[in-house]
Amino acid sequence: xxxxxxxxxxxxxxxxxxxxxxxxxxxxxxxxxxxxxxxxxxxxxxxxxxxxxxxxxxxxxxxxxxxxxxxxxxxxxxxxxxxxxxxxxxxxxxxxxxxxxxxxxxxxxxxxxxxxxxxxxxxxxxxxxxxxxxxxxxxxxxxxxxxxxxxxxxxxxxxxxxxxxxxxxxxxxxxxxxxxxxxxxxxxxxxxxxxxxxxxxxxxxxxxxxxxxxxxxxxxxxxxxxxxxxxxxxxxxxxxxxxxxxxxxxxxxxxxxxxxxxxxxxxxxxxxxxxxxxxxxxxxxxxxxxxxxxxxxxxxxxxxxxxxxxxxxxxxxxxxxxxxxxxxxxxxxxxxxxxxxxxxxxxxxxxxxxxxxxxxxxxxxxxxxxxxxxx
Numbered sequence: 209x210x211x212x213x214x215x216x217x218x219x220x221x222x223x224x225x226x227x228x229x230x231x232x233x234x235x236x237x238x239x240x241x242x243x244x245x246x247x248x249x250x251x252x253x254x255x256x257x258x259x260x261x262x263x264x265x266x267x268x269x270x271x272x273x274x275x276x277x278x279x280x281x282x283x284x285x286x287x288x289x290x291x292x293x294x295x296x297x298x299x300x301x302x303x304x305x306x307x308x309x310x311x312x313x314x315x316x317x318x319x320x321x322x323x324x325x326x327x328x329x330x331x332x333x334x335x336x337x338x339x340x341x342x343x344x345x346x347x348x349x350x351x352x353x354x355x356x357x358x359x360x361x362x363x364x365x366x367x368x369x370x371x372x373x374x375x376x377x378x379x380x381x382x383x384x385x386x387x388x389x390x391x392x393x394x395x396x397x398x399x400x401x402x403x404x405x406x407x408x409x410x411x412x413x414x415x416x417x418x419x420x421x422x423x424x425x426x427x428x429x430x431x432x433x434x435x436x437x438x439x440x441x442x443x444x445x446x447x448x449x450x451x452x453x454x455x456x457x458x459x460x461x462x463x464x465x466x467x468x469x470x471x472x473x474x475x476x477x478x479x480x481x482x483x484x485x486x487x488x489x490x491x492x493x494x495x496x497x498x499x500x501x502x503x504x505x506x507x508x509x510x511x512x513x514x515x516x517x518x519x520x521x522x523x524x525x526x527x528x529x530x531x532x533x534x535x536x537x538x539x540x541x542x543x544x545x546x547x548x549x550x551x552x553x554x555x556x557x558x559x560x561x562x563x564x565x566x567x568x569x570x571x572x573x574x575x576x577x578x579x580x581x582x583x
Contacts (some may be wrong), residue, residue, distance in 0.1 A: 212436040215350025217279045221457030222436025223248040227283040235481035244450035257286030257295035279306035287324045293341035312355040315388040317557040326356045326388035329369040334569045339376040350379040360389040370408040382414040382438045388556045402432040422456035445502025465539035472530040506543030
């Protein structure tokens, strides 16, 4: 079993929960940690540096960590080196986290159209400046980064970005084996992960993309030589996947195959945790609705019942409707596999003239700094 070191933190097994907007809040991280027995690293939703510095109310809630979370891991998004530096120094001064991850992988248009996320590594000097500010401001806190292969097949950036990261003192790199244009479609390029591992042997490289099961994670490590895995969409409606991952890396095959009864119990707990975190049961159940289809994938649940479950507004209503299902159903064939967004071959929305010169950063403005967090 590989041991992953993120600065002073040992992550064993080397499994990381990927930041996902609207998903990896404190309640979901709690569920995943419970199934893993507290093993692994669980990263917050994307926090924008401008919103953090300005102490946006929503952002301040998103950086809340349960007292049992250790290490506390925050992912930051920013395009302005000065603002990123301020945010990092604020985290250090106020002891808000133990590890900082930087987002250079988000492919959504509202981020890339302003030069952020997966668009940013194309501008090599800007990437270097942000990393330098973050690492300098972080002091003893480890700084990692998550990125994609590039903007599209004609504008690949991951090898240059990896070398810059090493030179600026980044502790580890996670690579999603897709370009921004692919979004979440097609098949992740695991060969790119292997190439990055060979290119930056000085620091750990983590692989991300198409890990739907514990077996996938082991196969990625074997195939690419990466030092660990980052799991995103594979755990949607499957928080027990982290228990499977621990078992796999520890050499056993005691994988969870829950009945629908067990799944329904997890669904209720998830909704309950959301309500407690938000401070309002109804809002918690409403927020939970997005998870219903993921939890029920593969089970024999009629379309009308699925629609009904997706509009519940109280724990009592959710529990009552779940109790009407055939809860003795065993884990179905086909329950694993792709979940979440799968669209691909998208045109990447970029600032005007962004691709003309990878070294010209004059087009960046403070408008690219988002003022809200969570993606």
